[in-house]
Amino acid sequence: MERIIITGALGQIGTELTLKLREKYGEENVLPTDIKEPEGEALKGKPFEVLDVRDQERMKALVSEFKPDTMMHMASLLSATAEKNPQFAWEINMGGLVNALETAREFGLKFFTPSSIGAFGPSTPKENTPQVTIQRPTTMYGVNKVAGELLCDYYHEKFGVDTRGVRFPGLISHVKEPGGGTTDYAVEIYFEALRNGRYTSFIDKSTNMDMMYMDDAIDAIIKLMEADPGQLKDRNAFNVSAMSINPEMVANEIRKHIPDFELDYDVDPVRQGIAESWPNAIDSTEAKRQWGFDPRYDLEKMTEVMLEAIRNK
Template sequence: MSVLITGGTGGIGVGLAQELLARGKDVVLFDIAPQSQRLTDIKDEVKIVQGDLKVWPEMLNAVRDNNVDEIFHHGGMLSIPSDLNPWAAFQVNIMGSMHVLEAARLFGVKKFIFASTDATYGLGTGAVIDDETLQRPITMYGAGKLYIELLGRFYRRKFGLDFRSVRYCTVMRPGVKIRTLPVFMLWMVENAALGEPFECFAAENVVVPVLYYKDAVRATMQLYEAPAEQIKTVCYNLAGIKPTPTTGALEKAIKKFIPDARITYQPDPLVMEYYRTRPVSTIDDACARQEWGWKPEFTDIEKVVADFIEEVKTRGDFWGVGVDDRR
């Protein structure tokens, strides 16, 4: 039997693969555009299946042909691309996820871990959100993720699938190429580490809940390994750095390590409208802490920035860092 990871060669996907291999699991990575540079250390230990979530037979075949009994579903379109092309986002993020759930049902998959997002919260939110806060997303991306959270709960009740989900906030990691709403937090650090200037498209006082990628991987594995009887909430918030940083606080942390970092600000009105509509500054992850012992290791912004810079400088090829091919 094997574990399948959709979006398997993404930053979190590869991190999960490494953790699963260390536990003796057979791992299958399903990805529409495999990033082979990230697999150098594990290429002989994993199986790569190039496929498209929205093509149902490809998903069915991947699960059936590899005797998959557990799935981590991390594949999909990101926030800004989803808003720019909601029709494609519907096919990939909603229908594609339905394909993964149906493959799980048809072929007897036992456990299903879904990567959701704090973007499922939107209209009417205040400064603090917890697992009981009403979810009314304002983006196509958030709407799609919320639908799959609810669909997963249905599959859990109707078909006995052990569906579990984590809601990531902004995951800090190098190598992100696609512009998303909060990607300015990532690019600000990466550009500084590369000696490149960065014009931030949010104001200095914008507050962005962030989670370091190493904590994202560790939390997902903790949820995966938690005994079934401990899973009560099913879909869980995750918090990372505290206090939640502003873009200005991030700039200050960067300049502690790179004093000559060139950072300026030119706020994008659409980005600013999003953060005005959704003024979340604190994520309450008490349910994850109480039910399966979640506790982040990277809670200090300077610790995150230092490790991020080290990743860029020592594993740039792995991450594919650089500013020329962003979009």
């Protein structure tokens, strides 16, 4: 990678991805785009372009002008948000992906887009979930992600596009607050622990889900994109995860730093239903074997960093 264009650069992953890529490849070689102008200081006043991913002509014009060799397509509606407006989710998640893949094909770009554990469904094995297994999701977000994995494989096999992707678990970050995902409790709980000393979880206490600290997620994207294609037996659906946790586990870790922290529950049936359709713990063996995936943060280390960073804000 030398020059990179990013869609959805103001989203959950996009902001931190942009900053890390600019640090690594130079500000002039990374062009973030999103549907609106940035408001936060991190990206405000720096090179940036407004792009609705449904506008393929605008997308192609930006690529033609910027001349990247890589596209990172991060624009997406997350799980709970997508359930509120499934037709709009299809337009963004699938229409935007098709436009991005066509642009990558036409301009010969290396291509990354993330999938999710949402691509799994109730009939998927719950424990040590294999990378290749049954996928019958029951949400629009999950349907989008399965279709996206297959579409990226198709563009690689049919047109030779160098497509790559991972299935992300819940991602935890102190930089950007949650944006409509089922795993958002695991971010909100840290902010509320410091703001109010208590948190009401919309996910039930015994519900285990895979999670990863955002720094590990960003490192995984870069490591996969820099991997020699000869190493990759697979392409667009690598399982990656750092920990399988539930709300009680997070609360107990927080209490090591905030002893009086209180956790209670008001379970949201929609998000709880989505969570119960996902695996409890996935197997990341192939990502480790094929391109050296190696997360650095466990729950203990992540909790220390999250609380310290939010305090400093």
